Amino acid sequence: MSLNRPYADVGELPEILPLFPLSGAILLPRGELPLNVFEPRYLAMVDDSIAGARLIGMIQPMLGDDASAERTQLYDIGCAGRLTRFAETGDGRYLITLTGVSRFRVLDELEVQTPYRQCRVIYDEFSEDLLTGAGAAAVDRESMVSMLRNFAECSKLEVDWASIDAAPTETLVNALAMMCPFGANDKQALVEAIDLKTRAETLVALAKLDLAQRNVGRTQWH
Structure with missing residues (x-):
C-alpha cells in the first residue's frame, strides 16, 4: 500500500x-x-x-x-x-x-x-x-511458494493463490510471514530476519518443520 x-x-x-x-x-x-x-x-x-x-x-x-x-x-x-x-x-x-x-x-x-x-x-x-522491494531478487520464490502451498493445504489455510501469484515478491514474503499460524517465537524470527531472502528461507524452514512434526505425530498414532 x-x-x-x-x-x-x-x-x-x-x-x-x-x-x-x-x-x-x-x-x-x-x-x-x-x-x-x-x-x-x-x-x-x-x-x-x-x-x-x-x-x-x-x-x-x-x-x-x-x-x-x-x-x-x-x-x-x-x-x-x-x-x-x-x-x-x-x-x-x-x-x-x-x-x-x-x-x-x-x-x-x-x-x-x-x-x-x-x-x-x-x-x-x-x-x-x-526501500520497496529491497532484496526481492535474491528470493527463491518458486521453491518458497511450492512449500507454502503444501503447508497451507495441510493447515487448511484459505489463501487467495491468484493474488499471491500476482503479488510482488516482497509483498508475498511479508504477507505470508504475517498470516502463517506459527508460534510467537517463530513469528519473532521472521520479524528479525536480516533481509527478505533470510525471511523467505525462515518461512520455508518453519513450514517444513511444522509439516515434519505433523507427520511424526501421525506415525506415532498408526
Whole structure:
C-alpha cells in the first residue's frame, strides 16, 4: 500500500513510539495489519496517534501473555506502522489498519503518564526497510511458494493463490510471514530476519518443520 506520507530516511521517523504489545501478531514493511481495538489504553493510544505522528509500534511480549502486557518484558525488535485506515464501530471500538513502515530496536522504555507504554527506539540497522522491494531478487520464490502451498493445504489455510501469484515478491514474503499460524517465537524470527531472502528461507524452514512434526505425530498414532 502506498502511503500519503512516505518516509525517505529513517531520520524522519520518531525517536519515541507508543507500543502495542500483541503476541502472535507481527507487522512487516508495507504489510497491512487490521486491528480491532477495544481496550481503553489502546483506544487512547489511537486517539493520540491520530493527533500526532500516526505511527504505532507493533511488538510482541516475550511471555506471549497479552493479558498482563502492562509490564511484561518485550522483544527488542518490532515494526512501526502508520495508521492508514480508521473506523468507529458505534459500540466503543475502533477498527484500524496499520501499514508497516520500518522495523525498530527498543533502546529503553520511558516512564510515562499515558495508559499505554512508550519506548525510545532506533531504526538505523533497518534503513533498507524503507526501500520497496529491497532484496526481492535474491528470493527463491518458486521453491518458497511450492512449500507454502503444501503447508497451507495441510493447515487448511484459505489463501487467495491468484493474488499471491500476482503479488510482488516482497509483498508475498511479508504477507505470508504475517498470516502463517506459527508460534510467537517463530513469528519473532521472521520479524528479525536480516533481509527478505533470510525471511523467505525462515518461512520455508518453519513450514517444513511444522509439516515434519505433523507427520511424526501421525506415525506415532498408526
